[in-house]
Amino acid sequence: MLWSGCRRFGARLGCLPGGLRVLVQTGHRSLTSCIDPSMGLNEEQKEFQKVAFDFAAREMAPNMAEWDQKELFPVDVMRKAAQLGFGGVYIQTDVGGSGLSRLDTSVIFEALATGCTSTTAYISIHNMCAWMIDSFGNEEQRHKFCPPLCTMEKFASYCLTEPGSGSDAASLLTSAKKQGDHYILNGSKAFISGAGESDIYVVMCRTGGPGPKGISCIVVEKGTPGLSFGKKEKKVGWNSQPTRAVIFEDCAVPVANRIGSEGQGFLIAVRGLNGGRINIASCSLGAAHASVILTRDHLNVRKQFGEPLASNQICNQALQMHGGYGYLKDYAVQQYVRDSRVHQILEGSNEVMRILISRSLLQE
Numbered sequence: 001m002l003w004s005g006c007r008r009f010g011a012r013l014g015c016l017p018g019g020l021r022v023l024v025q026t027g028h029r030s031l032t033s034c035i036d037p038s039m040g041l042n043e044e045q046k047e048f049q050k051v052a053f054d055f056a057a058r059e060m061a062p063n064m065a066e067w068d069q070k071e072l073f074p075v076d077v078m079r080k081a082a083q084l085g086f087g088g089v090y091i092q093t094d095v096g097g098s099g100l101s102r103l104d105t106s107v108i109f110e111a112l113a114t115g116c117t118s119t120t121a122y123i124s125i126h127n128m129c130a131w132m133i134d135s136f137g138n139e140e141q142r143h144k145f146c147p148p149l150c151t152m153e154k155f156a157s158y159c160l161t162e163p164g165s166g167s168d169a170a171s172l173l174t175s176a177k178k179q180g181d182h183y184i185l186n187g188s189k190a191f192i193s194g195a196g197e198s199d200i201y202v203v204m205c206r207t208g209g210p211g212p213k214g215i216s217c218i219v220v221e222k223g224t225p226g227l228s229f230g231k232k233e234k235k236v237g238w239n240s241q242p243t244r245a246v247i248f249e250d251c252a253v254p255v256a257n258r259i260g261s262e263g264q265g266f267l268i269a270v271r272g273l274n275g276g277r278i279n280i281a282s283c284s285l286g287a288a289h290a291s292v293i294l295t296r297d298h299l300n301v302r303k304q305f306g307e308p309l310a311s312n313q314i315c316n317q318a319l320q321m322h323g324g325y326g327y328l329k330d331y332a333v334q335q336y337v338r339d340s341r342v343h344q345i346l347e348g349s350n351e352v353m354r355i356l357i358s359r360s361l362l363q364e
Contacts, residue, residue, distance in 0.1 A: 056115025067240035088150030096150035113286025124279035129156035154199035195244035212266035226251030
């Protein structure tokens with residue numbers, strides 16, 4: 001059900017005046033967009049979009065360069081975002097979520113990403129993990145895990161990729177052997193966003209034979225004996241969220257932490273990714289939107305041959321339009337480029353996404 005919701009959301013946020021044009025103030029720059037991202041949205045969607053834009057401009061954009069350079073995980077700012085309902089955007093309301101639709105979620109993540117694409121991408125992954133528990137967990141699991149995730153008192157990580165299985169996720173090797181009322185996990189996961197900082201790890205592991213039907217989904221909590229983490233990876237972008245390997249060495253996890261039934265894990269993982277891919281695409285749109293506005297302003301100010309660059313160049317890449325300045329870390333456009341580049345790889349590479357799209361088209 002689409003929110004009846006700025007009323008519920010507004011109770012949390014305070015009702016905001018509507019308005020079609022979006023003013024984004026980022027540190028020392030002020031961006032008024034002629035590209036109207038509110039087109040096609042209903043009034044309630046416009047209001048919580050504005051809330052997200054305002055939060056991005058006030059709390060994220062002024063800090064994104066520092067988070068990137070110092071590799072800071074902005075826990076306090078993300079918890080402020082959770083107070084606005086962004087910790088569990090499409091989680092059911094009975095466990096503390098905002099109960100929004102996928103479209104509403106996309107609108108919010110696109111707006112937040114104009115402030116910091118890297119941080120918003122992590123928030124989207126966190127939301128995906130909470131949704132998987134909310135959608136496939138039993139009532140006890142939902143009420144245990146989801147409320148602290150929605151407030152971001154606790155953070156979540158999605159654990160599917162392994163050193164030897166990326167796009168071919170069904171070939172994963174991390175094992176979970178049942179012993180009494182526990183599973184004993186052994187193996188490792190690679191490139192896990194939030195690893196080492198997160199409190200909840202939604203892990204896909206092999207409880208049965210080879211192939212997708214042998215995979216189950218198990219929640220592993222931070223501090224469980226046998227759970228450890230690799231070194232913090234040095235990355236081109238996404239530096240406001242840590243990335244590490246997650247390692248299981250005879251890690252005993254209660255059977256009660258299994259989400260869904262044995263053998264249902266791959267389905268749960270894919271269903272999570274189906275939404276997660278939309279979330280990441282929305283983050284990319286937010287980065288593109290911010291880059292276009294920065295570039296427009298740069299072209300109108302910078303002059304060559306006595307005229308603004310806007311009168312001389314037609315180019316299709318925002319960083320290219322900045323010329324040498326686009327390669328300087330003083331200019332935010334380079335960070336949007338770095339933070340969004342990985343979106344062509346994770347949650348399904350561009351090549352895998354083309355296969356999925358073509359397969360869907362051929363089935364129609």
